[in-house]
Amino acid sequence: MHDRRRVLQWATFARSWWIFDANHQCPFQSANRLCLFLEGKHKPIYHPLSDCGDHVIVINTKHIAMPDRFWRAWRHFHHTQYAGGFQVQRAWQVHREDPTKILKKQIYSTLTGNLLRKGLMARLHLFPEEDVPEGMLRNVSNQIRQVMPVPKTLEDYPIEERESFPRVFEWPEEYVVKDGKEFERQKEYLDEDLSLSKLQ
Amino acid sequence: MTNRGIPSAFLRTTLHNGIGRYVCQLQRLTIKFCKEQKQSRGVRDFIENGLVDFAKNNPSVAVYAQVKRHRSPALVAEYLNGKTHIIPVAEKEAAELLEWLDFLRTRSGEDLIRMRKSQHTFSPSIQGAWTPVTNKQVFPPDFTFPNNELFQAHKFTESATDILQRLARKSTSKTD
Amino acid sequence: MALAKTCCGAIKRFRLELPNFMNPPPITVLQGARTYKQHSYRYNKELYRRRLKVGPIEVTPRSKQLNWNEDVELEAFTHRISEKLSRVGVRQAFTDMSYSRSTAQLVKEVIGDSVQGQELDALDTSAGNEQMAESGDNLARKFIKDFIKVQFPHLPEEGVGSILEFLMSTGKLAHVGKHLGITDLILYDVPLVSLINEEQGEERACAFVRDFIITQLIGEDIDAIFPITSAMTRLVGLLEKKGQGEPISRLLEHCGQATAVSCYFVGIYSDNELIGKAPGETLEIAEEMAAHDALMSLYGIQENRLPFDFNTTYKQYGILNSGTQPTLLSSEQH
């Protein structure tokens, strides 16, 4: 084979590296999109028998977004194969133990269940935050578009815009507004509860 | 799956036939027949009436008539690619014989086996083979990943907020 | 029994390739067979031994068979290549020198003194195709050279030479001859060119070369026939000769550059213009291949170049008798 043909073959089947930001992204819709890239279905050379998938780095998996009921309703089943070894965990519990697990499980179940799946999963690199190793980040040559727009929080708007936003009514001066820290307090409480139960 | 078990080949021609000038691939035709038996009657008919015309119409084919006493008649075609095709023509009429001769004349001599592809090309790609960088978005050299501004999800519909803000802008511009 | 038959077939097929008596081919037992049949092994071995003892089958030439008429075959041949040639000429073109000499020798031995010496000499030289082969070879070479120069005007002289040698190599000509059906008549088709030239004119002779010899270039990589070595050095030299800026290579894209299976895409620029790009496993390979790509475009032998124009005829004076660069004079449908 001539060198020209060899390098062309090499280039056609070269694996590119993609990065995906899971911040405020639905894990189910994200999994559908990421599986395309992992299986190589975005390429015109795709064939189910050829292992032509790409590498995907996912960051901010800790900050995925689901509707409230999903955090409670999405369940993860596990059985240790011993009597009484069955356990069920809710999404919020799973997510607190391992912030990458929900996305990983969802992608695993979305991929086609064949012998290639293990290899495809090995090309998925999940990170709870944005701290991707430098060597891995150097490989990245393209980015996957997010599946849903990231909502802006109140802090994202500049103060001038917040002040100038039209209001229907003004709060009375004696009215005490909640400081918005209620959820944080609840979370801390739950964390303490869990750590206590672990100790016991 | 059953097709896997039978012999197969790719489409090809001898000496790139048809590119320069067309060359009839039938090189030699031998008609073997018997002078006495009944099963060679159609062949004998054909030799008396149609063979000279056939040879005249196809001067590039060397035609031989060979007597084989008390053997069943056959057409033996030899092709330029070195292959031979034998068609037994016992009890066949002269008209049918002519059709078989026509079939032999228009063939290239390759085996009649399954074709894996219905097309053959020497230039599979003209605009270049696909690679991961084909039609890829070009980034400036100092571009760093991840960049979330460029890769936000498409907004296909306006949200309620967007509609309200648009209406508000409209109304304020009207009042101005 | 089926097993025995298959094995026999295998032995017969491979017999000529394995002349060593002491090493018969291993007789394999079919997978899934329940028993190993010793008798069939011995039987096959014995058959093999006997087959070797008999020796190779004598190959009978086609011309020794019953249904063979040389006049008919020669007539059919001239019609096959769509030329109007005299039978005497074709026969002479197909007669090798060695054959004609041996015939002359035979004549001498049989009738000895009654034939004059001059006549014998005439028989010796005129019946062979040596001269025809020589003039045909010259004509074909000249035409092929001009044809390639028209099709690839920017290809260097050595490239033209290697393509010419590729087409006029004995193997290629034997291949063409074999598939025109002259194996039983002769071993070499170059004298034909000379014959067509004499009887039909140069244009028909060139058309013959074009239709049957140059078509062999189809589907061949030009850069495999004419290997471009040390592409970057060549490119620098060529661009300097053409008065263009020196080549500058730039990394265009990459795939997994920090991995073991990285792929780099390098482009080569000259005077701020992309003249070639190619992928490669390392930066060095990619740069060399990009230089190769640039050279191919500069030589006009890139993969998506225009196909050969086999319908074009070249007028005699335009291509054969002028020392200058040949030009395309007329185009007509064949």
Added chain:
Amino acid sequence: MVTPSTHGVADRINEQISQNSHGRLFAVIYIGGHQFKVTTEDLLLIRTNRRFPDVGDRICIEKVLLVGGKDFTMVGRPLLNNVRVEATVVEKTLSHRKIWFYFIRRKGVKKLKLIQDFLTVIRINSIEVSEVEDDVD
């Protein structure tokens, strides 16, 4: 709506065509109920009947859906009229024997047919394209 990218494309294609600098051309042709992407010197196997032109005949393929060079692609809506694709009939033959077998078990129903199709092999000789009119508003 005029997008800037389509503006003047026809002129640039015409320039390449007039200078013959488009390189090798390819075309998508419709023949025998199938579409083929072909280029010069290609071989095609099509299912026809015996009335198809004789071997050695030159034919012109009328239904061209798409044509392209190294830098451009023209798509017909649905056919292009500025492209001429010529081909030569190289071979007319029969396919291998295909087995058609109908069988109902325990009912004594068994039918066997050996089917051979008429096949024609054509060689694409040339693809020629003439200049296009700019119909982009």
